[in-house]
Amino acid sequence: MSTVQARARPEQERRRSVPVLRHAVAAGGLIQRLEPPLGRPTSLVEPRFSGVGLTLGGVFAAASLLPSLLPRPSVVQGVISGVSLAVGYGTGTAAAATCRYLGVPEPRGRLREGLVGASVAVCVGLLFLAAWKQVGWQNDIRRLYGMPPIGPQGWPVVAAVTVLVAVALLLLGRVVGAAFRTVRRALGRLLPRRLATLLGGAVVVVVCWALFTGVLVNGFFAGANALFAPSDQVVSADSTPPTARVRSGGPGSLVSYDDLGAEGRSFVSGGPSVEDIDAVTGGGARLPVRVYVGLRSADTVQERADLVLAELKRTGAFERKVLVLATTTGTGYLDSNGTDPLEYLWNGDTAIAGVQYSYLPSWISLLADQDTVQATSQAVFTTVHRYWSTLPESSRPKLYLYGLSLGAYGVESILGSINLLNEPIDGALLVGPPFVSPVHDQLTAERDPGSPASLPVYGQGRTVRFASEQEGAARTPGPWGPTRVVYLQHASDPVVFFDSDLAFAPPQWLSDGQRGPDVSPRMGWFPMVTMVQVLLDLPGAGSVPMGYGHLYSAPANERAWVAITQPPGWDSAGLTRLARVLAGRPHPYGTSSVTIAP
Incomplete structure (x- = not known):
């Protein structure tokens, strides 16, 4: 055997013993060949890529397959993975460019090949592991929600959407x-190279931001208004005005039924009848008062608030035992799961009033109408509360506030603008408060030590208490003051728990001992990717079984209203019977998957 052959054999054996590394090094070489020559920019469609960017993009794409708050359809998973891959690629490319800009020495020769090969091996390994585990991770969440399992047949869709x-x-x-x-070259003719680079980057960022906020966003909102406004005005052939005088749009009403909007017409025509309530309570029910003012009922916010007060007076609402000022969601929607339980609990001796302020669905209105919902909520409350305060305390109705989603944000604007000692109310129910809610964020941040971020305890529960589908407000022991405020929220609701800080810091609600029971134990945190996951959970927050995500069941609302209003004459058997009746009703967004204990 020659000396050359003797030296070659160990090298051949080493290569045969580590085929994965050999392939990784080969793949790393391919990536290096795909990279553009140093110093030459890549054209728009040139098939050349940053090796660091591709590697980090692959790691981000693997992390995007981890579970988040909600189960995901294949298309949504593909979008999340595609965005994550692009974010990782951009981060890696920017990091590599920054190192070159700062003159950081690059590894050469075999060291570079080894580093690239190891990186590719880790990236590919993570991708294959995550792809293999992803279906099981999703089925863990689906079992938790009582949903049927899925199989791997959706993977072609995931892969195609990811690439696109x-x-x-x-x-x-x-x-x-x-x-x-282009900007840098123009500035480089007048300024030093580094200064031109800095100013060029600043100019491009400012222009892109201006285009996004001033052109794209405003154009989107204008287009959305044009799209949804006509549908709000359509009155279906089977839609008929109410026949009771205690309903807006009915006989003697000061507002036209046609002007109430689609959700307003549904509200005043819906709800339990006297016979429905009697069947649960045993008799003596009254038909609940329902007052509503549409966006087209008056021209200004204050005029609509004045109409609400006039309608409340006309319908005898101030002679009922309970009066609720409800802030609607974007389209004017009031959730029957939140309003109907109260009417049952008080045997129909209630009045509920709502005002429409937008044509847009909540997920758009959340971005476009924050100022409008605050202005409407405060105007209605101030107008009605001023009159209510003049009535004898012994005979006036108890006054409560209610809001779901963006409506809860509107209720917060009232609670944050009044002094409960000088402008008292009896309580409020805020359901699924959106992530832009400042009072909710402050209460969570300043919660009592030892209480979880997913369901805090604040101030020993003297005024504000938090409840969920699984646990009611009674979970907080101790005295509760004359004004009772309840936040009803699910730990799995991305509308509540989305935060841009998720991009760079793990949330407290994922920490040990603070995770809610409806959040997958396998959900973790990964920089930037978790924020993308929860952000893209938002559109699907209402597409899950009742009792999860952003769908709050009637029994959970019932328990909250019981804790807040303390209706007389109910025992545990009666409340359980009512919960069964409420859980069995049809709901526009699904039926309850929550089991009611006997």
Whole structure:
């Protein structure tokens, strides 16, 4: 055997013993060949990529397959993975460019090959592991929600959507990069190179932000208004005005039935009848008062608030035992799961009033109508409360506030603007408060030590208490003052728990001992990716079984109203019977999956 052959054999044996590493090094070499030559920018459609960007993008894409708050359809998973891949690619590319800009030495020769090969091996390994586990992770959440399991047949859709989204975002990034280089070259004729680079980047960021907020966002809102406003005005052939005088749009009403909007017409025509309530309570029920003013009922916010007060007076609402000022969601929607239980609990001796302030669905209105919902909520409350305060305390109704989702945000604006000592109310129910709610965020941040972020205890529960589908307000022991405020929230609700801080810091509600029972134990935190996951959970928050996500069941609302209003004459058997009746009713967004204990 020659000396050359003797030296070659160990090398051949080493290569045969580590085939994964050999393939990884080969893949790393391919990535290096795909990279553009140093110093030459990549054209928009050139098939050349950053090796660091591809590697980090693969790691981000693998992390995106981990579970988040809600189960995901294949298309949504593909969008999440595509965005995550693009974010990882952009982060890696930017990091590599920054190192070159700062003159950080790059590894060469075999060291570079080894580092690239190891990185590729880790990236590919993570991708295969996550892809293999993903179906099981999703089925864990689906079992938790009582949903049927899924199989791997959705993977072609996931892969295709991932590639399409990532390529689209890559092209967009290259367009922005080309704009930056153009501005930098123009400034470079007048300024030093580094200063031109800094100012060029600032100019491109400002222009992109201005285009996004001033053109795209405003255009989107204008288009959405044009799209949804006509549907709000359509009155279906089977829609008939109420025949009772205690309903807006009925006989003697000061507002036209046609002007109430689609959700307003549904509200005044719905709810339990006297016979429905009697069947549960045993008799003596009254038909509940329902007052509603549509966006087209008056021209200004104050005029609509004045109409609400006039309608409340006309319908005899101030002669009932309970009066609720309800802040609607974007389209004017009032959830029957939140309003109907109260009417049963008080044997129909109630009045509920709502005002429409937008044509947009809540997920759009949350971004477009924050000022409008605050102005409407405060105007209605101030107008009605001023009159209510003049009535004899012994005979006036108890006054409560109610809001779901963006409506809860509106209720917060009232609670944050009044002094409960000088402007007393009896309580409030805020359901699924959105992530833009400042009072909710403050209460959570300042919660009592030892209480979880997913369901806090604040101030020993003297005024505000938190409840969920699984646990009612009674979970907080101790005295409760004359004004009772309840936040009803699910730990699995992305509308409540989304936060841009998720991009760079793990949330407290994922910490040990603070995770809610409806959040997958396998959900973890990964920089930037978790924020993308929870952000894209938002559109699907209402597409899960009742009692999870952003769908709050009637029995959970019932328990909250019992704790807040303390209706007389109910025992545990009666409340359980009512919960069964409420859980069995049809609901526009699904039926309850919550089991009612006997």
